[in-house]
Amino acid sequence: MVGVLLTLTTTHRPATDLGHLLVKHPDRVQSFDVPVGTAHVFYPEADEQRCTAALLLDVDSLRLAGARRRGRGGPSATPETFNLGQYVNDRPYAASSLLASAMAKVFRSALRGESRERAELAATPIPLELRVPVLRCRGGAEVAVRVFAPLGWTVEATPIPLDEAYPEWGDSRYVDLRLTGVQRLADALNHLYVLLPVLDDAKHYWVAPDEVEKLLRAGAGWLAGHPERGLITRRYLAHQRALAGQALTQLAEERLTDEPLPADTVDDGSDTAAQGRPSLAARRRAAVLAALADSGASRVLDLGCGSGALLTALAGDRRYTEIVGTDVSSHALTLAARRLRLDRLPERQRNRINLWQSALTYRDDRLRGYDAAVLMEVIEHLDPPRLPALEDVVFGHARPGTVVVTTPNAEYNVRYDGLPAGRFRHADHRFEWTRAEFTAWAERVAGTYGYRLRLSGVGDEDPEVGSPTQLAVLTIDVPDPDHREPQLTPRKEERP
Known part of the structure; x- marks a missing residue:
């Protein structure tokens, strides 16, 4: 089986609690039908000390081409347009919006931070290691560091050579991405959901106005204060100026009332990037x-x-x-x-x-x-x-x-x-x-x-x-509800 792979590993004790957070049992292989193929969830390792969950997306190129035609529509989206693209493209093998869409379906509860059996753990940062072995990264490894490091991840983005037998050919446009840090699982998954298509700088479907709401929902709590929010927003919305402008305006408004403070962000950005x-x-x-x-x-x-x-x-x-x-x-x-x-x-x-x-x-x-x-x-x-x-x-x-x-x-x-x-x-x-x-x-x-x-x-x-x-x-310390309340000097302030 060849497809797009994502692994999530934790050393939280007991590590097998990862199964409760993902709502996927470590002892079973589960498969889910998605619009472009089949997503499989399995656990290469699962014990009390270390647990790894894997999401493997098996992409059907013909179904992918059909999804593209349905998404784009219009007279230009004819079957002939996609004859070659059905068979010659990197979508079935490299992480992109395809993997993000599969995550949204397979890990829906985890993305929302919901866990019926481990609600407290779902709200708690835990040690995590995320790996995407093949990720198309427009702009190279540096861009991966720029978007993930400010979120508290230690980033390893190793360029993949065009051909190991011919190193003189140089590196390809793909990286092997590994992220380590202490995060809520929901935050980690939402980071990936937004940033995988951002690094790919392409989407497998037409970007409609409802994508703004998707971005703001998945980016709640972190995107408004991100130093690369402009880059992230433009790429996620496929460089559509009107949509990007709408999203950036709402993010600017959110930043006025959001919790992280500028000084904290400066301090924590370098601290977390260096030490995870x-x-x-x-x-x-x-x-x-x-x-x-x-x-x-x-x-x-x-x-x-x-x-x-x-x-x-x-x-x-x-x-x-x-x-x-x-x-x-x-x-x-x-x-x-x-x-x-x-x-x-x-x-x-x-x-x-x-x-x-x-x-x-x-x-x-x-x-x-x-x-x-x-x-x-x-x-x-x-x-x-x-x-x-x-x-x-x-x-x-x-x-x-x-x-x-x-x-x-x-x-x-x-x-x-x-x-x-x-x-x-x-x-x-x-x-x-x-x-x-x-x-x-x-x-x-x-x-x-x-x-x-x-x-x-x-x-x-x-x-x-x-x-x-x-x-x-x-x-x-005084549970009596009639406990004496201090008398305050009346004010002339008006209620806002």
Whole structure:
């Protein structure tokens, strides 16, 4: 059998959990009919220490030619046009949009980050190695590094010679691609789904306007902040200017409210490319998820949810029976809904998730009665005089059992080469606290509202300046719902 091959390997223990994430049993070979041939899933190795799943796409050249005719249409798409192309082309042997389309069908649940039996693992970054032995790469190995490295992958793109017997002929336009890193499986698969046709710079079907939505959906959470988003967008949309312009406009809007910060992106881009570690944003989410898991919460608020990076991870974990995301920006909530694919979720899952427009400086009775709330990279976006109002709303009025707060560590900013002295990591930040300032604030809030406090850092600990992100977990210490709430000085501010 000759076809297009992709392998996914993990050393997560037990490694055979990969079968649960892919919803494909390691003891069976499974075959799936796809428009251009047959896709086979099997496991060359599967034990507790190491597990590899393989997707082999067996392309039928005649069916491929038929798909091309149906996709393009029009008077020019005659059978004679494809007589030679049916038999002489590289599509059946090199990774391209054919493999991406097969992934979308065969690994549908995994691409969405869903796993009925391993929901928590589906939301957790795990060690992964992805390999595509033959990939057409327009622009050479350098382009593969440019698109994958900023996503946290260690990239090996080895050019394949035209003929090993004649090295003087040079290299072909194909590479043997190997990616290693610590990623959520869903993120890894979506990276491949978008970037395989980007590297090939061709698609086996006509690119219609609905391809914009496909790109934005698969690129949610990473494409808007990617340094090569222009290249990726143009190639994915087959260089159609109108479609690429539409996509880039929406990505620019998403970037205004998305979570990763410029300084974090600069720092993590080089760090992950060199050492294969997840980004600071991913490590921050993992730390918040761990704190929520430790709290035993099942009904959770994500306050200031932005475009929904954390909500997506929460939605993939069955322990959370009710998930609410709030934001003052209606546009951010629209992005979150798109990222969560709310319009495509089954009714039972859709009913677990609510998105509400709400300002954190005004009391909202809908926020009361929840087990836990998250303020992830939120407080620094408020003017300091408005912080007491937020404290009243969250800790006094809503009063969840646990509150998880993260914020930048201002002392760590000196480690960002691209950040001038005295500047904040993000243009919208109103302040950034040192460790002593954050500790003083968290201790005051805990004491005022009856919470126990635990402080820690997220990211690599620097012996001089600490970790890049500060984290506080406040757990309610006075369960009495009539606990006295501090009286705030009335404000003349108008509700936005």
